[in-house]
Amino acid sequence: MSTQESGAELVENVSVVDREAFGEAVWPSGYSGPPRVVECRHCHTKNRVEVPKAVLFPEHHDCGSCGKKLFLDSDEPLKALSSKAYLHSLDRKSLMALDSIPGVPELTRYLLSRVGDRGTRLLLMSSAVKCGPDQFPELVRLMDRARMRLDVPYRPEVFLGESPNMNAVSIGFNDPIVMVHSALLDQLGDEEMIAVLGHELGHLHPSHHVYHALGNLLLMGGAAAAGVAGIVALPLRMALLQWQRASELTADRAALLACRDLRTCIRLMLKFAGGNRPGTRARTSIQLAPFIRQARELASQEASSWVDGALAAWLTLNRSHPFVAWRVMHLIQWVERGRYLDILAGHYPRRVVTGITSRPPAQQRVPSQGSRGAQSRP
Ligand SMILES: [Zn+2]
Ligand SMILES: [Zn+2]
Structure with a gap:
């Protein structure tokens, strides 16, 4: 055996140990749920799999009948993946609540046509760095x-912006843009970056575009500029924020489908919560297990005490993003009980593919004239 092979085996063994330790952190008392039945996409045989093993080691699962891989490889595209496949139920319900507020679709059309995201786009063009073949192609x-993994047929323009805060922003209705804060590059590895970019791609579907645009216009004072401040009622703002928080849970699922590693996604959230700065790295090695315990503790605290539950709900009222610990729990619940494993096995709603598309499916939800605009944070 060559030194090189031994090195590769060592890396593989370290990865297996890491993943097993991570599994013990996520399911400290063992997984109590039933096994999942996963249909082989090649021969349609139904295979029974243990959820933790399938989530942690999808590449180790072959079909019991034809022997082919049960789950897609990490770089294999989820062909024609529809965003419906990973839409969070809270996202769908909050959207229905928004739609039911009289005048909201009309107001959205009006705001997008009058203001749009032209200002933000101009700001990026004038103060951030546009990436391409001759400028930071590595980020592109x-x-x-x-x-490619999410099978998104269009490529958003990528901008790099200097900022000490870890963040990414998606903007644009007809011409999507993703702006990456430079702090992300200091603190994240490549797979974590792919998760962040997958999260932003998860926002690039019609509903998110329209209502993120509306939310941001209201928050940025665009409504006042358009002369409609008086009709923007508090309930609308609250409904928008509630939906925005839910939309982040949808985008987190897209992040997981892009990186296909729960460990990477939770580590990413840990870094968003506590940073991964040199001062921290020089003093300690931040651990995932206590962070997951913290998230579980929060969830059980809120579930067992109505005071804590009400307080937590009140604390989030004015936030556009859910608390990181909640996002961790929602993601774990999705891999345990949601469609994650089915999607990885190739079973998911597909969008209609009509040919090569360079644009997002914008304006499908709320048709408008010259409308633009969407913004989000990971
Ligand atoms: Zn098979
Ligand atoms: Zn987001």
């Missing part, structure tokens, strides 16, 4: 890997 390649 990471975006390409994320969209």
